[in-house]
Amino acid sequence: MKIQIINGPNLNLLGKREPDIYGNSSFEDYLIKLREKYPDVQIDYFQSNIEGELINALQAADDAQCDGIILNAGAYTHTSIALRDCIKSLRVPVIEVHLSNVHAREEFRHISMIAPVAKGSIMGFGLDSYRLAVEALLG
Numbered sequence: 001m002k003i004q005i006i007n008g009p010n011l012n013l014l015g016k017r018e019p020d021i022y023g024n025s026s027f028e029d030y031l032i033k034l035r036e037k038y039p040d041v042q043i044d045y046f047q048s049n050i051e052g053e054l055i056n057a058l059q060a061a062d063d064a065q066c067d068g069i070i071l072n073a074g075a076y077t078h079t080s081i082a083l084r085d086c087i088k089s090l091r092v093p094v095i096e097v098h099l100s101n102v103h104a105r106e107e108f109r110h111i112s113m114i115a116p117v118a119k120g121s122i123m124g125f126g127l128d129s130y131r132l133a134v135e136a137l138l139g
């Protein structure tokens with residue numbers, strides 16, 4: 001089982017960025033624990049602040065025939081038709097995740113370009129949203 005986690009813009013700042021919303025842990029520290037919890041699953045990780053690099057990473061994960069992609073596209077969730085088109089073209093299932101419950105926040109976060117083309121969406125559970133997404137993929 002091989003899962004690709006892809007994080008979008010500003011998620012490299014987890015632990016430092018708005019900790020009241022996103023918590024105090026860096027993604028790298030969380031990833032160590034996540035990998036320990038699923039020793040039989042290969043969990044690859046990529047982060048970029050650049051929209052096109054996220055698209056390249058999604059296409060590469062699909063080409064590599066991983067079993068699933070967990071995508072937190074950050075603010076591109078709400079704006080990126082290019083990411084939506086990309087996800088729609090993939091064979092591998094993509095799970096949309098967010099640390100925060102975007103529906104409990106500003107109105108501009110209530111729209112997701114990605115949700116209609118994702119297998120499902122998990123949000124509002126902090127970093128645990130990623131574990132829940134792994135569970136969903138393990139099915």
Ligand code: DQA
Binds near residue numbers: 072075097099100102
């Ligand atoms: C986020 C929610 C987005 O609205 C925001 O732009 C982010 C993080 C989340 O994980 O809660 O960058 O995707």
